Amino acid sequence: MVVVEEADSGSEVAAQVTPGRVLLISAGASHSVVLLTGNVICSWGRGEDGQLGHGDAEDRLFPTQLNALDGYEVVSVVCGADHSIAYSDSRLEIYSWGWGDFGRLGHGNSSDLFTPQPIKALQGLRIKQIACGDSHCLAVTMEGEVQSWGRNQNGQLGLGHSEDSLLPQKIEAFQGLSIKMVAAGAEHTAAITDDGELFGWGWGRYGNLGLGDRNDRLIPEKVSCVNGEKMVLVACGWRHTISVSASGGLYTYGWSKYGQLGHGDFEDHLVPHKLEALSDSFISQISGGWRHTMALTSDGKLYGWGWNKFGQVGAGDNADHCAPVHIKFPNDQKVINVSCGWRHTLAISDQQNLFSWGRGTNGQLGHGESVDLNVPKIVEVLSVDGFSGQHIRSSNIDPSSGKSWVSPSERYALVPHEVAQGNSAVSGNGDPNDASVPQNDVKRMRV
Known part of the structure; x- marks a missing residue:
């Protein structure tokens, strides 16, 4: 109250x-x-x-x-x-x-x-779930239909073309299927049906659609390489995808330059690849950041990995992690909810405390200051403790x-050490694909 x-x-x-x-x-x-x-x-x-x-x-x-x-x-x-x-x-x-x-x-x-x-x-639709990517959105109705709108240069709306949509439109390709949930990345989208089938569409350059290649898709296409397991959860990072099977197994695929897939290396995967490091845990929730990933187990343990320049993984350092790291909380509090931003992370504990960490330059951590944090810190005003x-x-x-x-x-701003060139931004490390964004989206590229 x-x-x-x-x-x-x-x-x-x-x-x-x-x-x-x-x-x-x-x-x-x-x-x-x-x-x-x-x-x-x-x-x-x-x-x-x-x-x-x-x-x-x-x-x-x-x-x-x-x-x-x-x-x-x-x-x-x-x-x-x-x-x-x-x-x-x-x-x-x-x-x-x-x-x-x-x-x-x-x-x-x-x-x-x-x-x-x-x-x-x-207006008037009964909504089951909403997902937002960088520039596009989707809403799943209680009847299992999907409406999408926004940026569509790579087909991420699933409408069969690459024209932006200023108004929500129904994804007709799902006719006859009931969708359980959707997830949106920068320029790609994933979905799971009530029957546990996994779909991907949109921008696929890094294999983030899970379809075995690097091609874009203008309409949803079923992902077949999941060892026959039914999927119950899906989340998207900027250019990678995470899913969870009915048995609690965690799968990741797509871009892995910063270790955001968690497989102990920095190799892209074009199809869902099971994360063996957490095979003994039952995964209950997942979230994808710009280049990092978080997974929550059924017993309240939180794991993070990937890009960690601003401490967004929460491991107490600023080094990238290519394998899951157990994130510690005061008094061994268990976690019940987690959400990744581009460069920061939020979590709720079972003791009704809100924590945040990572990039804080705009005050997004909620602590009254503009500093970065590499370990979880309680947001006092919204926490019991x-x-x-x-x-x-x-x-x-x-x-x-x-x-x-x-x-x-x-109001446009370039990330330091990045220069806009055509439809991409070239980063300081010389990789033109590292921070590629559509033209006119350059103002979004900030550290």
């Missing part, structure tokens, strides 16, 4: 947390969003493109309540790279906000939104009284 206190002045007020339990977490490129008991949403981190939903473009260093959705009974929140999505079950509405280029917000245009707005094309009397900031924006949208901005 969050009780709002009276403010002296300004657009934000302080609210006393008595502490609400964190139910859901989601990490974007440089921002974080959580859902608390009482249907309260908090967001923090980078806000340049409106992805925090507070009505402005300011960064937030602490968790801030998103007032615009108060009372909307939101049951799900998901981060894309620089946009966010929430779903209200009682209202049967999906809301989106943030960076709007390529139609990733689903409103029929490419405008940025600084406060949540309903996606009218999806936080200091008593902690206050959470609360945006006080009336969406009807101000401008909620702007046309696509020209």
Whole structure:
């Protein structure tokens, strides 16, 4: 429960947390969003493109309540790279906000939104799950149908062509199949059916579709090389894919330059490859970051591996790890939920504590500072074990009284040591494929 206190002045007020339990977490490129008991949403981190939903473009260093959705009974929140999505079950509405280029917000245009707005094309649908990639989104209905929208230059929408879609469209290729869940990467997508079949489509240069080659696919194609096991979970990193079988086995495939597949080497895999290092564990949850991976076991142990320049693996160092590392938490707390952002990670413990680590330059860790951390640190204001009397900031924006949208901005920034060239960015290590992004997406390439 969050009780709002009276403010002296300004657009934000302080609210006393008595502490609400964190139910859901989601990490974007440089921002974080959580859902608390009482249907309260908090967001923090980078806000340049409106992805925090507070009505402005300011960064937030602490968790801030998103007032615009108060009372909307939101049951799900998901981060894309620089946009966010929430779903209200009682209202049967999906809301989106943030960076709007390529139609990733689903409103029929490419405008940025600084406060949540309903996606009218999806109004009335009963939604089972939502997934956001870098520039595209998907929603699975309770009937097992899939709607997709946004960037589609490599066919990641699964619509049979490579034209962007400013509005949600049904993936007709799944006719006759019931989809259980979907996952979205930078430019590729994966799905699992209720029968445990695994599909991949979109950009496949690193084998991240699991189809045995490096070709793109414009429509979903079934992945056959999974040892006959049925799949129950799937997640996408930027250019790699993770899946879990009904027996709790973990499979990874795709790009592995930073060890993000976890097989003890840096070799790409074009088909799902079982992660033997965790073969004695039953995997209950997975999450893929830009170049790192997290896996949670049924007994509450968290493992991480891959790119670790900013400490996002959480192992206490900044070295890349090509095999799973057990991540330690204070008092041996067990983990019940994990989410990877591009360069940071969030986790919830069984003692109702929220932890964050990794890149913190925009305040996405929620600790009130802009520093990186290579071990999990408790987000005090959203944790039972936080200091008593902690206050959470609360945006006080009336969406009807101000401008909620702007046309696509020209705020572009290159990663240091990277130079945009045509449709790619060449990194300082000389690998033109290391940070390849579509033209006009260069502003997304930040460290």
